[in-house]
Amino acid sequence: MSPVETSVSARKRRHSLALTVGLVLVGINLSVAVLTLFWTPYDPLNASGGRLEAPSLLHWLGTDRLGRDLLTQLMIGARTALLVGIGAIAIGAMIGVSLGVVAAFATRLADDVMAATLDILIAFPTLLLAMLVVAASDSASLWTAILALGLAISAIVARLTRILAKRVLRQDYIVASRTSGTSWVGVVFRHVLPNIWPTLSINFALQFGLAVIAEASLSYLGLGAPPPNASWGRLLQEAQGTVYTAPIGAIAPGLALVALVIGMNLLADGLRDIADPTRGRSR
Amino acid sequence: MLLRLLPGDPANALLSVGADAAQIEKAREQVGSNLPLWQQFLRFAGSLARFDLGTSFVSGKPVIEEIAARLTVTVPLALMGFVLAILIAVPLGILSAVKADRWYGGLISTVSQLGIAIPVFWVGILLVTVFAVTFRLFPSGGFPRRGWQNEGQVLYALALPVMTIGLVMGASLLRYVRSATQDVLGSDYLRTARALGASFPEALIRHGIRNGAVPIVSILGIELATTLLGAVVVERVFALPGLGSMLLLAIEQRDYPNVQGVLFISTLLVLLIGFAADLTQRLIDPRLRERAVGGNA
Numbered sequence: 001m002s003p004v005e006t007s008v009s010a011r012k013r014r015h016s017l018a019l020t021v022g023l024v025l026v027g028i029n030l031s032v033a034v035l036t037l038f039w040t041p042y043d044p045l046n047a048s049g050g051r052l053e054a055p056s057l058l059h060w061l062g063t064d065r066l067g068r069d070l071l072t073q074l075m076i077g078a079r080t081a082l083l084v085g086i087g088a089i090a091i092g093a094m095i096g097v098s099l100g101v102v103a104a105f106a107t108r109l110a111d112d113v114m115a116a117t118l119d120i121l122i123a124f125p126t127l128l129l130a131m132l133v134v135a136a137s138d139s140a141s142l143w144t145a146i147l148a149l150g151l152a153i154s155a156i157v158a159r160l161t162r163i164l165a166k167r168v169l170r171q172d173y174i175v176a177s178r179t180s181g182t183s184w185v186g187v188v189f190r191h192v193l194p195n196i197w198p199t200l201s202i203n204f205a206l207q208f209g210l211a212v213i214a215e216a217s218l219s220y221l222g223l224g225a226p227p228p229n230a231s232w233g234r235l236l237q238e239a240q241g242t243v244y245t246a247p248i249g250a251i252a253p254g255l256a257l258v259a260l261v262i263g264m265n266l267l268a269d270g271l272r273d274i275a276d277p278t279r280g281r282s283r
Numbered sequence: 284m285l286l287r288l289l290p291g292d293p294a295n296a297l298l299s300v301g302a303d304a305a306q307i308e309k310a311r312e313q314v315g316s317n318l319p320l321w322q323q324f325l326r327f328a329g330s331l332a333r334f335d336l337g338t339s340f341v342s343g344k345p346v347i348e349e350i351a352a353r354l355t356v357t358v359p360l361a362l363m364g365f366v367l368a369i370l371i372a373v374p375l376g377i378l379s380a381v382k383a384d385r386w387y388g389g390l391i392s393t394v395s396q397l398g399i400a401i402p403v404f405w406v407g408i409l410l411v412t413v414f415a416v417t418f419r420l421f422p423s424g425g426f427p428r429r430g431w432q433n434e435g436q437v438l439y440a441l442a443l444p445v446m447t448i449g450l451v452m453g454a455s456l457l458r459y460v461r462s463a464t465q466d467v468l469g470s471d472y473l474r475t476a477r478a479l480g481a482s483f484p485e486a487l488i489r490h491g492i493r494n495g496a497v498p499i500v501s502i503l504g505i506e507l508a509t510t511l512l513g514a515v516v517v518e519r520v521f522a523l524p525g526l527g528s529m530l531l532l533a534i535e536q537r538d539y540p541n542v543q544g545v546l547f548i549s550t551l552l553v554l555l556i557g558f559a560a561d562l563t564q565r566l567i568d569p570r571l572r573e574r575a576v577g578g579n580a
Contacts, residue, residue: 125509127516128549135534135542213402217516220404221531233402240408240520244416251412254405261400 091150100161376460398454
C-alpha cells in the first residue's frame, strides 16, 4: 500500500471515530432527556435529602442548597439544553434560510443592504443580541431564550445561505432549468436547497453547540428560563456560591454541558467528511 | 445601524415599571416617550450627536459618566485578556502546525477544540475553585472600591478574570493561527525562501508571519469586539463593576437610558475596532493598499 493510501485510510478511520464519539455523546444526552419525561431518581422540585450533601449511594452527585437531588436536576438540564438547541436551530433555520434565499435573488441594492445589515448583526456577540431580546420581552422564560437565540442564529444562517445560494444560482443548469420553464420557486426547491443543504446542516450542528452554551450563559446571568426549569447554567450559578462546601455542584453541570457541545462539534466534523470527502482536516 | 438597534423597546421598558396609571403617565412625560415615535427618534439622534446619552432612571446621574467609570474596568480587563490570549495562541498555534506530526502538536489542537466547547463562565468558576478556594492565591471576585488609585490591588483583583478571558479566547484564536500557519507552510514562497538558503525558522519569521498575519488580524478584531462586549459574563462571575454588569443591572432595573447608552458605546467600539483591524491589515499587506487606491477594494 502506498503512503498516500495509508494516510487516507487513517484519516477515514479518525473521522468515523469522531462521528461515533459524537453520536454516542449526543445519544446519551438525548436518551437522558427522553427518560426525564417519564422518570427521574427523585422529585426535581422538592427536597429529598439534607442540604449540600456529599455524593452517596442515595444521591450519586449529592444534593443542592435546598436539599434537592443534583443528579435529577442535571438530567432535567439535559432536556432543557436539547429543547433550547433544537428550538433555536429551528427558528434560526426558518428565518435564516428564507432571508438568505431572498437576498440571493434580490436586486443588487437590496442584496447589499441585507448583506451589510447581517454583517453588523453578526459582529454583535450572540449572547448580547439574546440579552436584548430577553430585555425587550416582559419576563424571562424558556421560550424567550429560545426565540432570542434563534434570532441571533438566523443572522449567521442567512449570511451563509446567501453566499451558498448565489454560488448555485450562477451555475449553468439553473439557466437551463429556467429556460425549460421551471418557476423561480421551483428552482429554489428543486436545485438551490438540495445543493446547499449538506453545508447548512453542518453549520446547524455547530450552531446547536453555540446555542447550548449561550443558553447556559443566559441562565447563568439570570436571564434564562426561571425556576423550576432546571438549566445547567443556573445550576452552575447556584453552585458558585457554595463552591467551598460542595464543589461537585460547580463541576458536574459544566462537564455535562461540555460533553454535549463537543458531541455536536464532533458530529459536525463527521458530517462534513461525509458531505465532502475531498476536504482534509484543516481546522 | 444605530437606527435599527437602539430605539427598539421604549414602551416595554416603561410598561413593566409596575406603577399605577398616573405614575406611568408622569414617567412617560419625563422621558418623552409620550411623543410620537419619530419625534422620540429625532430627539434621540440629536442628543447622540452631542454625546448626551441622557440620565439614568434609577441613579439620576448622566449615563455617559457611569459608562466612563465602568470602562475603566472593562477596557483593561478585555485588553489584558486579549494580550494573554495572543501570548498563548500565537506560539502554541505555530508550534502545533509546524509539529503537527508530534504528540504535543496533536495535543495542543485537541485541547484547543475543548476550549471552544467550554462556556466562559464555567472556566471562571473552575479557576475560582482552583486558585481562590484551594490555593487561596487570588481573590474569588470583587474590585477595589477606590479603583485605579491602587494599581497593585486592581491587578490582583483582575488576575483570575484576565486568565479566564485569555484561556478561552486563546483557545479559539489558536485554531485560526494554526490553520493560517498551515497555509503558510504549504506555500510556494516559503519553499523558494528555503531553496535560496534561508533556514526554516528564518524563512518562517521573514516571510511566514507577515503573510499569515493578514487573516489573523481580522479575526483578532472580531475577537476583541467579542471580548469587550462579552465581558458581561466574566464580570458577573467575578463581581466586577464593568460595562457588562452595568448593562445587566440596567436590564434588570428596566433603566432604559442606561441600556441604550451601553448599546450605543458598544456599537461605537465594535465599529472602531473593525476599522482599526482594516487599517492594520492594509499596513501589513501592501496588496490590499493598492487595491483600495485602485478603487475596487
